[in-house]
Amino acid sequence: MSRPFRFDRSWRFDGVPAERLWDAVSSPQRFPAWWPWLDDADLPATLEAGVVARFTVRPPLPYALRFAVTIDDVVPGSRVDATVDGDVGGPASLEVATVDGGSEARLVWSLAIRRPLLARVERVARPAMVYGHDLVVALGVRQFRRRALDR
Secondary structure: OOOOEEEEEEEEEEOOOHHHHHHHHOOHHHHHHHOOOEEEEEOOOOOOOOOEEEEEEOOOOOOOEEEEEEEEEEEOOOEEEEEEEEOEEEEEEEEEEEEOOEEEEEEEEEEEEOOHHHHHHHHHHHHHHHHHHHHHHHHHHHHHHHHHHOO
């Protein structure tokens, strides 16, 4: 298994109350409408401990990633902890908080590549994979702002 990719990022949503942000992130069945690169989605109606979301991410890169995300714990309105399994795996969490003038989302994960072919590519292309990941996440946040919050 590869060395984990660690990700710890926060985004501010000025003018968006934390309750509205939480409502959006805790409604997984709406995700495919926001993110067209999310495919083969089998998503729960709500976030609660024990539910599993299964989907494929088809970024504008030459590969797709398959995931099963098991929700481990939910603190309504503020945090969800999950375990990611599939082509990559490890722990992940999302926190939502009120900040002056709006809200903030913090996403933290530590995911190791489990698909053998990608693990071999990672040995020589890790910086490019990190760069591609960051581009896809930035695109996803822009799409989320526009499609989920700007109503």
